[in-house]
Amino acid sequence: MTKQAKIQMLDIKKVFVTEEMETHALRGVNLEIFDGDYVSISGPSGCGKSSLLSLLGLLDSPTSGQYLIEGQDVSSLSINERALIRNQKIGFIFQAFNLIDELSVFDNVALPLRYREPAMSAQAIKTKVMDCLEKVQMSHRTSHKPNQLSGGQQQRIAIARALVGDPAILLVDEPTGNLDSKNGDAVMAMLAELNKAGTTLCMVTHDPRYADMAQRRLHLLDGCMADELTFKEAV
Amino acid sequence: MLLFSFTQELKLAFLSLKRVPGFVLTVIATLGITLGALITIFNLNHLLLVKALPFPDAEKIMVLDHIINVDGQDQTGSQTIAGMQHWYQHQNSLKSMALVVRNWEILASHQQQPRLSMRYVTPEYFQLLDTPMALGRAFSNDEGKDSGKQVAVLSHQAWQQWFNGRTDVVGQTLQIGDSSFKVVGVAADSFHAPQLTDIDSEDIWLSWDANPYKDSGWGMFMSSVKAIGLLKDGVSKAQAQSDLGVMLDTGYQASEDRFEGETLKANLLSLKESVIGDTNRIALMLLAGTLTLLLIAVANVTNLFLSRAAQKQRTLAIQASLGARPGQLFTALFAESFLLCMASTVIGLLIAGWGFILLRQVGEGELPRLSELGLDVNTLAFSCVVGVLLALIFARLSRTVVNFNDLKEQLQSSGKGSGLQISKRTRNALVVAQVALASVMLVASAVVMEEAIKTIYKPLGFNSDDLVTLRVDVGNRYEERKEQYALSRELKAALLNMPQVDSVSRVISAPIREGRMRITLNDENMQRVGSFRINLVDHNYFDVLQLPFIHGRSFTPLSDDDYASEFVVSESLAKQLAPDGNILGKVFKNDPDEPIKVVGVVSDYFNPGDMEDGNGLRYYMPYFPIQGGFQIKLSTGASLSKLEVLTLLQSIDPQLRITELTKVEDAHKELLFTQVATAGLTLALTLLALLLAGAGIYGVLSYSTQMRRYELGIHMALGAKTGFVKRMVMAESLVPVFIGLAAGLAVALIGYALARAELEELIQPNITALVIAFPLMLVAASLACYLPVRKVIVDDPVKALRNE
Incomplete structure (x- = not known):
């Protein structure tokens, strides 16, 4: 029986067009991520890592190609349809944490649940949020504002927020980029634990040490998968 | 570099x-x-x-006026021609002095016979003002006072409008009123004559001697008379004023026309002071x-x-x-x-x-x-x-x-x-202020515009289609009452014989450009009832206007020797004179020996040229030929040219002139110009207020949204739908908008309450202004709130996150 891919990208291209020039960020990327995978994507600056992650997270639209999440073609959905999928199937962890300063830790984590339709009850939200904060050992900081926390703590809150919606896949963008090595290691250990517990992970990183922690290591070069042959063989 | x-x-x-x-x-x-x-x-x-x-030397050019002192009280604004000519002949304080009298005359030698603004001046007028000429010359010194010469200089505008800018106009003879004038020049376009007597433009300057008032005595005070003069070197304004004052009063006291207890003084204002005034x-x-x-x-x-x-x-x-x-x-x-x-x-x-x-x-x-x-x-x-x-x-x-x-x-x-x-509080305060200010402006604009539009679309109350007003200048030759009656009857009959004319009534006043004539009505015991607008008309006037009778009938036609014994009143006046409704048969008096009985009540009509009592407390009495005219009803779609009427008039008497030939509809439009201009100007101001408020709110909220763009990107990245983001931002943005609307409403109501007494005479505020203004402001403000958010939500979240 063929294993169903959680994520499937077929010949994805992304071209940025300005008045002066066209920049080909991705030149026909093919990619499959399966349930329980821990995939790292690395490559030199400008190879298209961030563009690929933005497309994976439906934060941006491809110029051409087909993109399927759990078998559903999401390449040409409307803004709101893409928002729904981001909310229900994707969890994000950003390099810059991207927490909202005006909201408390609890409210930051609760955000994805507040976008749910039909609306979740306050009690259900509270249970889910506290559960996730427990997982990242931050349940004692629910009333704090992000700027009252250290970088490592903020990233743990961001992980809790990414997990709270029970996503199909967690997309992680340079999770240690803004952290010192001690906090970086702690965050990476937490991600490894999550993967062991069954969470599918796709991470963009510069750091070969952290890239090696993934089961599958993909390399991008000039907008193409460098290990494409191996991938094709696998397919 | x-x-x-x-x-x-x-x-x-x-x-x-x-x-x-x-x-x-x-x-x-x-x-x-x-x-x-x-x-x-x-x-x-x-x-x-x-x-x-x-x-040249504008600061030394003085405008000379009289001050009339009556029992210790100074009065200004009127001069005597005799006094002005007295100065002109005897003064020593001025290097040069010019006399000016304004008058209206008909340019009879022109096919259209336009009524133009004339200035009778002495030659010094052009010398003092250094008038540049487009053609010919100004008046020479031998065309001045007592020369008997009849010459004319055209303004550039009159030359273009009435003579098509023809260069051969110089040397031509013009018939102006009953006199002939030879054109000697045309003023250049760059010449802006100072407004001495009023703000009207000047069409033609005529030599002083043709001035019909030049022989009027010291007892005739006129506002249309002025003089200008250039101070002599070394003579101050105060000194000249004193010398001229003494000279003026001496002349006045020596005249037969002087009034007891009155003295005259001179009042000198610089040309600039006189022209600018308190404007x-x-x-x-x-x-x-x-x-x-x-x-x-x-x-x-x-x-x-x-x-x-x-x-x-x-x-x-x-x-x-x-x-x-x-x-x-x-x-x-x-x-x-x-x-x-x-x-x-x-x-x-x-x-x-x-x-x-x-x-x-x-x-x-x-x-x-x-x-x-x-x-x-x-x-x-x-x-x-x-x-x-x-x-x-x-x-x-x-x-x-x-x-x-x-x-x-x-x-x-x-x-x-x-x-x-800029802090959120400041931004909100800015939005509140913008919305409140614009709301008040919108309410005020809506009130003013509503008043103007109501006037523009208000029905006249009579049928103005194909209705024409004709006024005829009969000169001074028809002095006997019988002659005047005979002429007016002959003219009416001639007009009725024209194929395009359906009916004609002689009138004293046109219905919507009526004069200011009011005559007091007294009751039977000669107790004053009030002073009301009056029109003297033929008995068929109401048919010509299709002005319906509510009660009774029109008065019986009169023969030449009869005096009026019946009259017709308007509906409003009937209500005022007889609140019980029994007006017919009531007797009133203008003159103690001539009782007049009400025989009919006609509908009111609206006169946009008389906003004081535009719906009119009026009464109508049988026609009596003073300086009258005709109300002519033409066949449907027919027209009546000036030439046709002039030909007809001159077949009766070659000296007759047309003073006015206007379609009532055109006069109506002309009278509504102020309302149309008011509505247009108010609309422009309203749009400007909306634009400014919209731009202001948009600017503030665009700035706020820009500040929050990254945050909005996060919401979207986490799966918030566009509707959620829109609602979230709009809900916050609209709070100061609603506060601003409430503040605007409060200011409008307080302002109205404070100035109610003054405002009620001008406008009648009602709920419509609020119903229009506030939703309009809310729509504009909502749009200004929505547009900045839209810029964020229509793009992929990655752009907000990267701040692209």
Whole structure:
């Protein structure tokens, strides 16, 4: 029986067009991520890592190609349809944490649940949020504002927020980029634990040490998968 | 090198602005309209307050008036021709003196027989004002007082309008009224005659001796008489005033026409004082108003520039981190603001050109020197200076967005810099103020506009289709009452014989351009009932106008020797005279020996030319030939030309002239011009208020949204739908909008309560104004709230997150 891919990208291209020039960020990327995978994507600056992650997270639209999440073609959905999928199937962890300063830790984590339709009850939200904060050992900081926390703590809150919606896949963008090595290691250990517990992970990183922690290591070069042959063989 | 660098910056700024057409349009529209108003009013103020009159030695030219002292009280405004001529012959204080009398006359030798504004002047008038001539010459010294010469000089406008600018007009003889005048010249277009007697333009100058009032005595005081004179060297204004005063009173006291207890003095005003009067106060108030408008516009546009700078903050921070000095960043920002402000200035100058035309129409009769309005070096320089100053202000404020002491923070943040930030409270206060101010303006505009529109569309109450008013100048030859009756009957019969005429009534007043004639009505015991508008008409007048009778009938036609014993009243007057409704048969008196009985009540009609009691307390009595006219009903669609009427008149008497031949519908439109102009101007102001408020709110909220763009990106990245983001931002943005609306409503109500007594005479406020104004303001404000959010939500979240 063929294993169903959680994520499937077929010949994805992304071209940025300005008045002066066209920049080909991705030149026909093919990619499959399966349930329980821990995939790292690395490559030199400008190879298209961030563009690929933005497309994976439906934060941006491809110029051409087909993109399927759990078998559903999401390449040409409307803004709101893409928002729904981001909310229900994707969890994000950003390099810059991207927490909202005006909201408390609890409210930051609760955000994805507040976008749910039909609306979740306050009690259900509270249970889910506290559960996730427990997982990242931050349940004692629910009333704090992000700027009252250290970088490592903020990233743990961001992980809790990414997990709270029970996503199909967690997309992680340079999770240690803004952290010192001690906090970086702690965050990476937490991600490894999550993967062991069954969470599918796709991470963009510069750091070969952290890239090696993934089961599958993909390399991008000039907008193409460098290990494409191996991938094709696998397919 | 510096210039080259700035030129490069201008090119870059142009390319950059091409990408933000909405921002460019909003800034240029807001500033362009405001600058247009400011430039127009600056030009007016410069003209009235600063610019010298375009005449040599203008500061030494005096306007000579009389002061009449009656029992210790001074009265001004009227002069005697005898006094003026007395000065002209005997004065020693002035180097030169000119006499001027205004009058209206018919240009009889022209096919259309227009009624034109004439000035009878002595030759010194042209010499004192150094009148430039387009053709021919001005009056020579031998065409002055007592010369018996009848010569004319045409104004440039009259030459163009009535003589098609023909150069052979000089030397032609014109028939003006009953006299002939030889044209000796045409004044140049650049000659702006000073408005001495009123604000009317001058069409033709005629030699003094043709003046019909020249022999009037010391007892005849007229406002249409003036004199101007140039002070002799070494003679002060006070000295001349004293000498001329003594001379004037001596002449007056020696005359047979003097009144006991009255003395005359001279009143000398410089030509500028006389021409400008106290209109400089109006001009200054207009300037204050437009400067306030500019301040509001500048506050709004500043928000837009800050919002734009916030968008560019990261770019600016990168430039700064690469070593760009504050001055260099300022130059780049200045290039953008300079392009926008200069474009706005050009638009403003174009609008000012239109503003001059509007001001000439609206201000005619109220403000002097309007014919001189126009773009000149001073106005252009002022416009450029204002444009550059605004560009400097906007660039300086935009530059403060970059904090050179904390570049790292700004490079890492994505939109929320640590440079200049306007607090949320301040932003909300700005929105509240904008909405409140605009709401009050909208309510006021809606009230004024509603009044104007009501007047424009108000039915007249009679059928004005194919109705024509004719007035005939019969001269002074028909002095006997029988002759006058006979002539008016003959004219009426002749008019009725014209194939296109259905019916005719003789009238004293036209229905909607009626005179101000009121005659007191007394009851049977000669107790005064009131003074009401009266019209003397034929018995068929009501049929001609199709003015329906409510009760009774028209009066019985009179023979020449009969005196009126019946009359007809309007519905309103009937209600006032007999509140019980039994008006028919009631007897009143004008004259103790001539009782008159009410025999009919006709509908009221609306006269837009008489807003005091436009619906009219009127009464109608049988026609009596004073200086009358005819109300003519034409066949459907027929027309009546001046030539046809003139031919008919002259077949009866070659001396008869047409004073007026107007379609009632045209007169109606003409009378509604003020209302149409008011409605148009109010609509323009309303749109301007909406635009300014909209731009202001948009600027503030665009800035707020820009500050929150990154946060909104996060919401979207986490799966918030566009509707959620929209609702979230709009809910917050609309709070100050609603507070502003409530404040505006409160201010409007309080303002009305405070000024109720004064306002009720002018306008009748009602709920419609509020029903229109507030939803309109809410829609405009909602749009201004929505547009900045829309910019964020229509793009992929990655753009907000990267602050692209």
